[in-house]
Amino acid sequence: MxxxxxxxxxxxxxxxxxxxxxxxxxxxxxxxxxxxxxxxxxxxxxxxxxxxxxxxxxxxxxxxxxxxxxxxxxxxxxxxxxxxxxxxxxxxxxxxNTNSAAEHAMALLLAFCRNITKANASLKNGEWKRAPFTGVELKGKTAGVIGLGKVGGRVATRLKAFECEVFACDPYIAAKRAHDLGVKLVSHDEIYKNCDIITLHTPLNDETRNMIGERELSMMKHGVILINAARGGIITEGALLNALKSGKVYGAAMDVWSEEPPKSEVLKELISQERLVVTPHLGANTFxxxxxxxxxxxxxxxxxxDEQPLENAVNIPRFDMALMDQMRPFLNLMSVLSDFGIQLVDTNIAKVIFSYSGNIAHYDCSPLSVCGLSALLNRRVDQDVNLVNASLVAEQMGIVVEETKSTQAGAFSNLITLIVEVEGGKRRTVSGTLFEGAPRIVRLRDYSMDFAPDEHMLLLNYTDRPGMIGQIGTIMGTHGINIASMNLGRREKKGEAMVILSLDSAVPPEVVEEMKTAIDATYIRAIHMRTVKCNRGCCA
Structure with missing residues (x-):
């Protein structure tokens, strides 16, 4: 080669x-x-x-x-x-560069807390001053780590070693990982309200861009210390400048910037602040x-x-085609089930169970499980997850993955069931099969259903009573959203009902809220299926 x-x-x-x-x-x-x-x-x-x-x-x-x-x-x-x-x-x-980035975050924090940069410059200038450089200790402080991945986890461990109480926030990490690290998993707002030190370790994406702005800074304790050695743009730099000037933020240390090298007047003024320690994106710069x-x-x-799995492939991996051929008819079904199921979950995933029953259970189903895991995690993490690295990413997130098989066939000759368990033991269950080669969802939770997933859908749970279907249709019609099909499941008359709507277009958040209030829905979720495109010709 x-x-x-x-x-x-x-x-x-x-x-x-x-x-x-x-x-x-x-x-x-x-x-x-x-x-x-x-x-x-x-x-x-x-x-x-x-x-x-x-x-x-x-x-x-x-x-x-x-x-x-x-x-x-x-x-x-x-x-x-x-x-x-x-x-x-x-x-x-x-x-x-995981360790390098974690150590640099700690170096920034310690340099600020002990006035290292100021004292160094003073002594080199021939001065001998001590009182102006009185610092603060980490021991006994409450530290908040936002992003508990590889780098954030290492920073949390080091903060614990300095005898900090550590809170962490990461919606994509299982509670088990936080427990293993000895930190308390809390919400963003709890971090802002309770922590003396806040350090950032998230990627920069649409969810995290300007994640900390004026609102978040106003919630923080007076005299908070902020550290950003992750990505520029996570903190709104103009808001941080104002918070430093007002004294709301006691001090900060930053390695990354929304513009590199910094050229704007706001960044130049921010960098010049006395209570800000800065470095030019050195997080990964170690030998x-x-x-x-x-x-x-x-x-x-x-x-x-050596034809071994590639742990860090970011696109199409190389797989044993003989094995893939056995599972090819079910790969799309698994992707659809996972894409649907993960959208029913809005808290940290603790466990994922892939269950196979019928003829399919005679085969090695591991490629299907990895395919499903990949589809799940691609909705949850910033990095690209594929058939090669899905299991590794799940392990790093503290997610337990199980696979069960039974060759006994029930109502269907082949059935795949996805169970996503979240903190507290709550589960979301989706089952599906193939009808003439096309994916069909045949069970949601304990409701028997039968529908072909569509690109835009709306799932509702409510107490069944007269007029509900009409009211749902009226609200959709008022907002110009056409209902292509409707599938209803219920256990008993006038009991809880589950309805899944296939729609020609997406449902805006405000319409979801209106629908929830109007029918007193116990659960409602707008679903957008990446794995399915409209095939009715209405969206061309």
Whole structure:
């Protein structure tokens, strides 16, 4: 296998490849784009960092490319979708800098609390001052960790070692992980209201962008300390500037910025604040982290050669096609069940159970379970989850995954049941089968149902009484939402009823609230199925 390295990568990682006689390693740094395009067709793997853009032109020129190995976390410089369309695997090293980032967050916190940067500058200027640099201790403080993933978990452990009481908030982490770390899992607002120190460890996405603004800052204790070594843009920087000036925030330490390098006047003024410790995005900048990411991607290349699972593939993995052929008719069903079921859950997942009954139970169902897990987690985490890394991601989140099988057939020759258990033992259950090759959902909770999932749906639970169906239709008609089909399940007359509506368009949140109030719904959920597209011709 011919491998080209186009960016600076730690030699410790490359040594793994040099020792393997199957690998022909070619280190070509500083190539111009035209030079790389002329060369890349001879190589099966390209190892990059951020200096090489792996775009459509490069992927088209790389006629023999099998893998793009990004020695780092971010893959912004790789066109992953186009690589997938070309059958090129993309791997990265998402955990190589975990310890580095955690330690930097602690370094920022300690540097602020003990006035390290100010005292250092003072002494170097020939002064001997002590009183102005009196600091604060971590012992006895209440610290809030927002994001309890790999980095956040390590920071929580270190804060515990400093004898802090640690609260944590992460809607995608099971309570078991928090318990294992010895921290208390609470809501965002509880973090803001009760913590002396708040440190951020979440990705930047639509959910977390400007997550901490004026509202959140106003809720915090007077004199709070904020740490952001995660991603710029999570904190609204203008609001933080005002909070520092007013004294609401006693101090802060930041490694990341919404604009890098910072150029705006707001950022320049923020960085100049006396009670702010700053660094220029150094979280991953340790010698050890650079070695780790190089080793990680080199191991992935060797795993590929050995036909072993790739833990950090971010797109299409390579699977045993003979096994996949056995399960292919049910893969879409599993994806649909998981996409539907996860939308019924709004708290932390503790356990996922995949149950197979009938003829399908004679086969190895593990590819189906991994497929379902992937579909579930892709609704819950920021990173790309696929058939290769789904089990690893679930383990890191503290989610227990079980699989049960029974060859006894009931009403259906094949039945797949997904059970998602949340904190407190509550469960969401969805069962489905194939009718003429198409997915059908045949049970929700303990209600017998029978419907084909559609792109836009609305699920309701309410007490069955005359006029309810008409009222539901009236509200939908008033807002111009056409009902394509309706499926009703109930246990007894005038008891609890469950209704699932298939719709031609999405239901806005305000209509959901209106419906909930109008029919006194005990449960209501608008569902958007990514795995299903409208096939009635109405949305063309």
């Amino acid at each position: 011919k491998v080209i390295v186009t960016d600076e990568v730690a030699q410790e990682g490359l040594e793994l490849l040099k020792k393997d006689p199957r690998v022909e390693l070619d280190i070509r740094l500083g190539l111009k784009k035209e030079e790389l395009l002329a060369l890349i067709g001879d190589y099966e793997v390209i190892i990059t960092r951020s200096g090489t853009t792996v775009d459509k032109d490069l992927l088209d020129a790389g006629r023999n490319l099998k893998m793009v190995a990004r020695a780092g976390v971010g893959i912004d410089n790789v066109d992953v979708d186009y690589a997938s369309s070309k059958g090129v695997i993309v791997v990265n090293a998402p955990f190589g 050890e982290a650079q070695i780790n990411v190089a080793v990680d991607v080199s191991k992935e290349i060797l795993n590929y050669l």
